[in-house]
Amino acid sequence: MYPLSVDQPYPRNQWWVAAYASEVGRDLLARDILGEPVILYRSAAGEALALAGICPHRAFPLAKGCLVGDAVQCGYHGFQFGPDGACQNVPSQSGVPQNARLRRYPVAERGGLIWIWTGAAERADPANIPDVASIGLGRPDWAVEEHPIKTVDGRYTLLIENLLDLSHVTFIHDKTIPGGEKVAAIPVSVIETQTSLTVQRRGENLPLNPLIKMQFPEQTGPVHQHFDSEYLGPCMIRTGGAMYDAATGAELGIQNYIHIITPASPTRMHYMVMTARNFGIDQPHLGEIQIGMGSRIQPEDIDAIEAIERVLQSGATMPQEISARVDNGALKVRRRLEAQIRAEAA
Numbered sequence: 566m567y568p569l570s571v572d573q574p575y576p577r578n579q580w581w582v583a584a585y586a587s588e589v590g591r592d593l594l595a596r597d598i599l600g601e602p603v604i605l606y607r608s609a610a611g612e613a614l615a616l617a618g619i620c621p622h623r624a625f626p627l628a629k630g631c632l633v634g635d636a637v638q639c640g641y642h643g644f645q646f647g648p649d650g651a652c653q654n655v656p657s658q659s660g661v662p663q664n665a666r667l668r669r670y671p672v673a674e675r676g677g678l679i680w681i682w683t684g685a686a687e688r689a690d691p692a693n694i695p696d697v698a699s700i701g702l703g704r705p706d707w708a709v710e711e712h713p714i715k716t717v718d719g720r721y722t723l724l725i726e727n728l729l730d731l732s733h734v735t736f737i738h739d740k741t742i743p744g745g746e747k748v749a750a751i752p753v754s755v756i757e758t759q760t761s762l763t764v765q766r767r768g769e770n771l772p773l774n775p776l777i778k779m780q781f782p783e784q785t786g787p788v789h790q791h792f793d794s795e796y797l798g799p800c801m802i803r804t805g806g807a808m809y810d811a812a813t814g815a816e817l818g819i820q821n822y823i824h825i826i827t828p829a830s831p832t833r834m835h836y837m838v839m840t841a842r843n844f845g846i847d848q849p850h851l852g853e854i855q856i857g858m859g860s861r862i863q864p865e866d867i868d869a870i871e872a873i874e875r876v877l878q879s880g881a882t883m884p885q886e887i888s889a890r891v892d893n894g895a896l897k898v899r900r901r902l903e904a905q906i907r908a909e910a911a
């Protein structure tokens with residue numbers, strides 16, 4: 566499926582983000598993940614749980630049911646399923662049908678996020694969750710904002726490619742990202758590790774823009790600014806990075822934009838953004854600025870992605886795809902993702 570040359574749209578032996586931790590509580594939360602309806606909730610003890618979202622009795626959506634203690638009670642005929650997914654009560658009879666159970670998904674809570682493992686349960690290893698602390702999540706010495714979750718009518722790979730090629734900032738965000746007009750012209754290098762791939766852009770001697778002036782009121786002269794795109798897996802990409810006083814080279818601080826990508830189906834996705842900074846952490850107005858900017862910037866990306874998805878689904882004769890040098894990182898990520906999906910199929 567475009568842009569990948571494999572049939573499976575996504576890897577399943579993968580940690581994805583199911584929800585913000587703050588969304589999951591003692592009510593049932595429904596979310597489609599990799600084409601499967603899932604319900605999320607917390608046990609009375611606070612443990613986050615994820616179970617299949619369709620009742621195996623007569624296919625009623627379990628999110629329309631309720632919690633009875635730690636069990637999920639279907640809203641249709643009252644079958645109850647424990648937190649392990651096993652059916653534990655059928656009100657109309659004594660005993661429960663054999664094999665009556667919901668799939669229970671392995672879950673981990675980290676960095677303010679509920680992670681879900683969509684592959685074979687025995688292969689779930691939380692050590693494979695991206696190192697979110699290294700980018701500022703779940704740390705007392707960073708300030709983090711959760712931007713509203715959006716569902717996008719587009720395949721998740723379009724967002725990955727959007728974020729790996731920030732030269733788009735100069736064009737679709739020309740009115741919403743201060744200093745964005747410079748981005749497309751900054752040279753790019755690609756840095757690969759086992760677990761990540763970074764498309765690195767290092768802006769040098771950029772004029773102080775109003776956003777940076779608000780973030781660092783003492784700053785008067787030009788800055789060096791990193792516009793990284795760090796692929797941490799198909800579930801998460803970090804953009805942004807460090808800023809420096811150009812005169813002295815002293816680091817001013819790091820502003821990360823953490824993009825969280827979860828396929829809802831082959832052609833839809835959930836898109837969450839967290840902003841994280843290691844400066845001005847006691848200044849909530851800096852977070853409000855990020856939330857306000859995000860509310861203007863994110864729809865510009867979503868519009869572009871949904872427009873491309875409509876083209877892809879239109880049946881139009883497609884031109885032969887051409888790529889520019891700047892696409893190098895995104896093309897490497899395509900190959901990585903294809904290799905991951907092929908390895909699963911083997």
Ligand code: FES
Nearest residue numbers: 620622623639642
């Ligand atoms: S459909 Fe759920 S109990 Fe009947």
Ligand SMILES: [Fe+2]
Nearest residue numbers: 733734738866
């Ligand atoms: Fe964008």
